[in-house]
Amino acid sequence: xxxxxxxxxxxxxxxxxxxxxxxxxxxxxxxxxxxxxxxxxxxxxxxxxxxxxxxxxxxxxxxxxxxxxxxxxxxxxxxxxxxxxxxxxxxxxxxxxxxxxxxxxxxxxxxxxxxxxxxxxxxxxxxxxxxxxxxxxxxxxxxxxxxxxxxxxxxxxxxxxxxxxxxxxxxxxxxxxxxxxxxxxxxxxxxxxxxxxxxxxxxxxxxxxxxxxxxxxxxxxxxxxxxxxxxxxxxxxxxxxxxxxxxxxxxxxxxxxxxxxxxxxxxxxxxxxxxxxxxxxxxxxxxxxxxxxxxxxxxxxxxxxxxxxxxxxxxxxxxxxxxxxxxxxxx
Amino acid sequence: xxxxxxxxxxxxxxxxxxxxxxxxxxxxxxxxxxxxxxxxxxxxxxxxxxxxxxxxxxxxxxxxxxxxxxxxxxxxxxxxxxxxxxxxxxxxxxxxxxxxxxxxxxxxxxxxxxxxxxxxxxxxxxxxxxxxxxxxxxxxxxxxxxxxxxxxxxxxxxxxxxxxxxxxxxxxxxxxxxxxxxxxxxxxxxxxxxxxxxxxxxxxxxxxxxxxxxxxxxxxxxxxxxxxxxxxxxxxxxxxxxxxxxxxxxxxxxxxxxxxxxxxxxxxxxxxxxxxxxxxxxxxxxxxxxxxxxxxxxxxxxxxxxxxxxxxxxxxxxxxxxxxxxxxxxxxxxxxxxxxxxxxxxxxxxxxxxxxxxxxxxxxxxxxxxxxxxxxxxxxxxxxxxxxxxxxxxxxxxxxxxxxxxxxxxxxxxxxxx
Amino acid sequence: xxxxxxxxxxxxxxxxxxxxxxxxxxxxxxxxxxxxxxxxxxxxxxxxxxxxxxxxxxxxxxxxxxxxxxxxxxxxxxxxxxxxxxxxxxxxxxxxxxxxxxxxxxxxxxxxxxxxxxxxxxxxxxxxxxxxxx
Numbered sequence: 001x002x003x004x005x006x007x008x009x010x011x012x013x014x015x016x017x018x019x020x021x022x023x024x025x026x027x028x029x030x031x032x033x034x035x036x037x038x039x040x041x042x043x044x045x046x047x048x049x050x051x052x053x054x055x056x057x058x059x060x061x062x063x064x065x066x067x068x069x070x071x072x073x074x075x076x077x078x079x080x081x082x083x084x085x086x087x088x089x090x091x092x093x094x095x096x097x098x099x100x101x102x103x104x105x106x107x108x109x110x111x112x113x114x115x116x117x118x119x120x121x122x123x124x125x126x127x128x129x130x131x132x133x134x135x136x137x138x139x140x141x142x143x144x145x146x147x148x149x150x151x152x153x154x155x156x157x158x159x160x161x162x163x164x165x166x167x168x169x170x171x172x173x174x175x176x177x178x179x180x181x182x183x184x185x186x187x188x189x190x191x192x193x194x195x196x197x198x199x200x201x202x203x204x205x206x207x208x209x210x211x212x213x214x215x216x217x218x219x220x221x222x223x224x225x226x227x228x229x230x231x232x233x234x235x236x237x238x239x240x241x242x243x244x245x246x247x248x249x250x251x252x253x254x255x256x257x258x259x260x261x262x263x264x265x266x267x268x269x270x271x272x273x274x275x276x277x278x279x280x281x282x283x284x285x286x287x288x289x290x291x292x293x294x295x296x297x298x299x300x301x302x303x304x305x306x307x308x309x310x311x312x313x314x315x316x317x318x319x320x321x322x323x324x325x326x327x328x329x330x331x
Numbered sequence: 332x333x334x335x336x337x338x339x340x341x342x343x344x345x346x347x348x349x350x351x352x353x354x355x356x357x358x359x360x361x362x363x364x365x366x367x368x369x370x371x372x373x374x375x376x377x378x379x380x381x382x383x384x385x386x387x388x389x390x391x392x393x394x395x396x397x398x399x400x401x402x403x404x405x406x407x408x409x410x411x412x413x414x415x416x417x418x419x420x421x422x423x424x425x426x427x428x429x430x431x432x433x434x435x436x437x438x439x440x441x442x443x444x445x446x447x448x449x450x451x452x453x454x455x456x457x458x459x460x461x462x463x464x465x466x467x468x469x470x471x472x473x474x475x476x477x478x479x480x481x482x483x484x485x486x487x488x489x490x491x492x493x494x495x496x497x498x499x500x501x502x503x504x505x506x507x508x509x510x511x512x513x514x515x516x517x518x519x520x521x522x523x524x525x526x527x528x529x530x531x532x533x534x535x536x537x538x539x540x541x542x543x544x545x546x547x548x549x550x551x552x553x554x555x556x557x558x559x560x561x562x563x564x565x566x567x568x569x570x571x572x573x574x575x576x577x578x579x580x581x582x583x584x585x586x587x588x589x590x591x592x593x594x595x596x597x598x599x600x601x602x603x604x605x606x607x608x609x610x611x612x613x614x615x616x617x618x619x620x621x622x623x624x625x626x627x628x629x630x631x632x633x634x635x636x637x638x639x640x641x642x643x644x645x646x647x648x649x650x651x652x653x654x655x656x657x658x659x660x661x662x663x664x665x666x667x668x669x670x671x672x673x674x675x676x677x678x679x680x681x682x683x684x685x686x687x688x689x690x691x692x693x694x695x696x697x698x699x700x701x702x703x704x705x706x707x708x709x710x711x712x713x714x715x716x717x718x719x720x721x722x723x724x725x726x727x728x729x730x731x732x733x734x735x736x737x738x739x740x741x742x743x744x745x746x747x748x749x
Numbered sequence: 750x751x752x753x754x755x756x757x758x759x760x761x762x763x764x765x766x767x768x769x770x771x772x773x774x775x776x777x778x779x780x781x782x783x784x785x786x787x788x789x790x791x792x793x794x795x796x797x798x799x800x801x802x803x804x805x806x807x808x809x810x811x812x813x814x815x816x817x818x819x820x821x822x823x824x825x826x827x828x829x830x831x832x833x834x835x836x837x838x839x840x841x842x843x844x845x846x847x848x849x850x851x852x853x854x855x856x857x858x859x860x861x862x863x864x865x866x867x868x869x870x871x872x873x874x875x876x877x878x879x880x881x882x883x
Contacts, residue, residue, distance in 0.1 A: 037755040038469040039764040044772045128350045132372075132699060209463050210535060216463065219703055221357050296755055299535040300463025302700040303372065395823065402823035402850045466751065473764045480795075487802035487864070493850045501855060529751055636817060636856040 011097055019086045023241030024048040030292050037296050052234050060230030065126030074121030075235035081113035082242040089249045090175045093259050093275030103169040104152050114239050115141050122224035133223025136303050137214035143310035144204040147197045147318040154322040161329055175257040183328050190324030195255050197318035202247050202290040210298040211306055248286040256282055354383045358703035361713035372698045385717040389677050396672040397643045405491050408715045412491050413446045414656030420495045421652030422665040433626040435499035440578035441621045442494050444614040449478040450657035451607040454710045461703035462539050474522055481515040499631025516615050523612050530604050540600040544693040544705035547598055557685040558659025559606045560709045562588050564598030570655040578621055600708045644672050658682035658710045676747055681715030768794040797866050802849045804867040807882050811861035814838030818853035842882040845875040
């Protein structure tokens with residue numbers, strides 16, 4: 001028993017550090033490619049590592065008006081929640097580490113925790129800019145959680161119809177049975193719509209342009225994160241990096257869990273390496289489309305416009321997808 | 332909350348909290364202090380406190396001779412860096428009775444219009460940055476480089492061109508340099524439609540700028556706003572058209588309003604973008620006309636510097652000079668005394684000074700998310716504009732209110748007029 | 750959307766001129782030492798026109814010491830002094846104060862002053878040899 005616990009612990013540590021490393025590499029790629037698209041040279045790929053090291057070394061200022069214990073605790077919670085998410089997702093072609101202990105419902109809750117931690121941290125900072133930013137993040141969460149939940153539920157429900165009795169909310173089951181091949185043409189279109197909705201929710205979840213209104217740099221001088229500096233800011237930064245990997249892995253697990261090794265019938269070490277490489281490529285593609293290209297192609301939207309956009313068109317699309325998936329069952 | 336802030340009547344609710352913006356803030360390119368009273372996200376009160384970029388330039392100018400002051404006036408602002416010398420030289424030439432040859436007037440016009448192109452493109456990029464659309468910032472500023480390079484070729488520097496001198500210009504645009512200018516103009520003509528597409532046909536830009544920061548026609552007239560800010564509201568006010576000077580008298584010009592794009596002027600930020608982009612097109616046409624019709628002749632009426640210094644010293648009288656800077660009308664007043672090298676009085680009215688109060692109706696009723704783009708929409712240039720905030724030796728600070736300022740200005744006018 | 754432009758730019762050369770080096774080095778002084786020793790090269794800046802208003806050059810022989818340049822300089826850059834054993838006064842220019850307006854060049858009746866294309870004048874000492882023209 002203790003051997004399996006020890007196994008799980010060191011595997012967990014590998015996943016955690018791997019996730020951190022990957023997150024920072026993808027962040028570096030994000031900045032470099034965004035710069036290239038804007039016609040600039042951009043920072044070198046190692047820049048996020050320099051940034052984190054610099055932040056760790058800088059002074060950690062706690063404002064006079066802040067609620068100090070909350071202010072210092074929130075970055076820790078944000079990083080911890082984001083890191084924990086990694087244990088419940090299938091990464092690199094392997095199953096989730098703690099697959100038996102948590103499923104899609106837990107992921108839905110855990111996804112909300114880093115954003116909530118930022119909200120509480122923003123309010124605890126005691127600055128008007130942070131307050132405005134925290135209010136905006138709360139409203140934005142209310143906006144995008146709806147299509148997110150609809151997407152998760154539709155996928156799980158459809159799978160439950162096809163595989164009665166199996167734990168359909170479990171990521172292992174979802175990853176092992178991609179729905180594209182299991183539904184008819186109407187269901188295919190429904191799945192496509194759900195994929196689109198989740199693609200739009202991803203930049204909102206990660207607070208990137210056009211949905212980076214809680215951290216709007218030119219409007220509220222950094223918003224939620226305006227008062228944070230030093231180690232606290234480094235933890236928020238790392239949490240953001242991990243969350244990017246998490247959201248992309250989630251997309252890949254729900255919609256594209258295919259492995260290359262199975263296709264070419266390669267097994268063993270080489271199969272594992274090919275699968276991991278393919279997974280990295282898939283995650284990069286998701287980040288490129290949902291985060292990088294969108295980030296450079298649009299202006300920042302106002303909070304009223306963001307809410308309207310998520311509650312009307314995006315929820316509409318996901319509901320339509322859910323409807324099509326339902327109808328597909330009877331066809 | 333400052334009891335001098337101007338409030339919007341929203342009926343039942345009072346402002347919940349007040350948010351300061353400035354003098355140091357990522358939304359602002361230059362220091363100015365806003366105090367917003369907010370009800371949720373909506374702005375219900377605004378107070379503006381300028382004065383952070385006051386450098387005492389008029390004081391410095393009145394202690395130097397006129398040629399030295401010319402270069403000081405050039406550095407009042409980096410973006411509108413030829414607007415101030417153009418107005419200043421006109422004021423002095425007006426006071427001293429110095430004539431400017433036609434070739435010099437055309438060259439001044441060409442450089443002035445090139446500055447307008449670079450300034451409007453700079454504004455477009457900054458506006459995009461305030462909206463969070465950094466890609467447009469980099470695209471537009473890359474495009475702007477061509478005009479800066481052309482200015483460097485023609486005048487010897489990218490900013491602060493040192494072209495006007497009393498009685499004419501210092502450098503010629505020889506025939507060898509004309510192809511460079513034509514090439515740059517062709518480049519801009521080809522790009523103008525792409526710029527208009529990128530700004531005016533982009534959905535997210537439209538969502539952020541349409542019906543935001545509205546300044547109605549009547550408000551623009553009442554507040555005496557100037558430049559593209561007032562033209563965006565449909566007021567056809569342009570110094571080049573109303574009181575032609577330099578080469579503008581020979582050119583068929585009209586003040587550009589959103590009607591030239593085909594839309595009704597509302598006076599919002601979107602209309603400001605329309606007016607400034609179309610003015611870039613107008614500037615290209617003006618420069619082409621001037622290059623093709625450049626009259627022959629001398630560059631300046633008093634080429635020798637000792638003669639110029641003597642003429643300026645012996646001049647007496649007062650003069651005014653105006654120019655349509657990229658931000659509006661810039662106005663210089665000069666009074667010279669015979670036998671004295673320094674000026675007796677120098678007064679500068681920058682265009683942003685006229686546009687400052689236009690901020691108030693623009694801000695009220697909009698959201699805090701609109702603050703950066705509305706602040707940018709009048710194209711503020713604080714370094715041109717600043718007035719002073721007085722701090723007594725005793726450590727108390729006071730801000731002069733409107734009634735006091737009117738009283739002080741009347742006293743000063745009586746002193747000046749003797 | 751400007752997607753077309755973005756994707757095109759993704760694969761083309763950036764518009765930035767990487768002067769002096771592409772990325773910020775670990776130690777700037779180390780890079781400068783290497784360049785001085787000839788082991789590393791610096792990317793050249795964007796080419797400048799021949800009549801750029803850079804550092805002003807001074808021809809001491811031509812100068813007659815009239816002092817016109819001192820009168821028109823807006824920034825008090827030029828100092829007129831009488832060297833020992835010479836009949837005419839000469840000038841000294843403190844480039845750290847100069848605004849590069851070149852009015853002194855226009856004012857000089859004998860053409861002793863001229864503009865050059867030299868603009869890389871950053872220094873840590875206001876009175877270094879590069880920044881005082883005599």
